Amino acid sequence: MKEVTFDHVRKRLFVGLISAGLIGSGLLLAAIWYFVANPSRSMLHQALLLALGIMLVGGVVVASFGVGGIILSILYARDISALKGPIRVAVNIFFPLALALGRFFHIDKDRIKHSYIEVNNFLVKSKALRLSPGQILLLAPHCLQKSDCPYKITVKIDNCHRCGGCAVNDLLELRDKYGINMGMATGGTLARKFVRDYRPRGIVAIACERDLTSGIQDSTPIPVLGVTNERPFGPCFNTQIKLPLVEKAICFLIKDKDKERLVS
Numbered sequence: 001m002k003e004v005t006f007d008h009v010r011k012r013l014f015v016g017l018i019s020a021g022l023i024g025s026g027l028l029l030a031a032i033w034y035f036v037a038n039p040s041r042s043m044l045h046q047a048l049l050l051a052l053g054i055m056l057v058g059g060v061v062v063a064s065f066g067v068g069g070i071i072l073s074i075l076y077a078r079d080i081s082a083l084k085g086p087i088r089v090a091v092n093i094f095f096p097l098a099l100a101l102g103r104f105f106h107i108d109k110d111r112i113k114h115s116y117i118e119v120n121n122f123l124v125k126s127k128a129l130r131l132s133p134g135q136i137l138l139l140a141p142h143c144l145q146k147s148d149c150p151y152k153i154t155v156k157i158d159n160c161h162r163c164g165g166c167a168v169n170d171l172l173e174l175r176d177k178y179g180i181n182m183g184m185a186t187g188g189t190l191a192r193k194f195v196r197d198y199r200p201r202g203i204v205a206i207a208c209e210r211d212l213t214s215g216i217q218d219s220t221p222i223p224v225l226g227v228t229n230e231r232p233f234g235p236c237f238n239t240q241i242k243l244p245l246v247e248k249a250i251c252f253l254i255k256d257k258d259k260e261r262l263v264s
């Protein structure tokens with residue numbers, strides 16, 4: 001069963017949903033204020049509503065700066081470092097809200113996650129990251145390996161015999177070309193172990209929309225460039241990857257002089 005891809009999905013879907021979430025939170029705040037101001041309520045009732053309102057005000061103010069920061073970063077195509085914290089808060093707080101709103105409007109959740117990955121990648125690319133190859137980790141999912149390949153590569157990726165039967169061979173060539181680290185994970189636990197072991201300052205992660213969104217959030221504050229895999233045979237089975245997208249992501253993270261050395 002061929003899966004739908006979301007290559008056409010743009011950043012504006014996620015930005016639109018978190019902006020709607022922000023407006024919804026503002027309306028909720030106004031409702032709380034109305035109840036607090038209503039003299040017919042008991043003092044305890046009003047105090048609880050006031051406490052909830054104060055927490056919401058704090059969240060909404062920080063999130064407003066965050067959403068504003070995302071929009072400005074996209075408009076001016078540059079990192080707004082002063083708003084880094086609020087942007088992170090806005091994305092993390094409003095991500096579940098964006099999914100809930102998407103469910104309400106019958107928007108496929110993988111479309112929203114794809115848009116979130118686009119926004120994340122844009123924010124990562126807007127930073128002036130110039131890492132050395134040893135600071136970069138390429139994380140790939142185990143489902144890229146050909147299903148009938150007899151070699152166990154999750155423990156040691158160099159067990160791959162490089163027959164060219166699947167994308168693992170191409171990814172290993174990229175690893176060797178750029179001198180970066182690489183791990184092949186069967187799930188979040190192994191992925192986290194690779195991050196602990198290699199202590200990267202930048203990650204290029206290949207996965208489906210679901211695993212990429214959780215991986216990006218788990219890895220915060222390490223910047224992650226996400227590349228979604230292709231699933232022509234359905235999820236988690238003989239998946240494929242557009243190699244130029246992976247190479248482009250590696251080059252975004254790598255120092256210019258290292259790039260020059262590799263080209264010359």
Ligand code: SF4
Pocket residue numbers: 145146149150151153160161162163164165166167168169
């Ligand atoms: S390239 Fe060949 S040996 Fe390596 S994982 Fe793929 S099928 Fe197995």
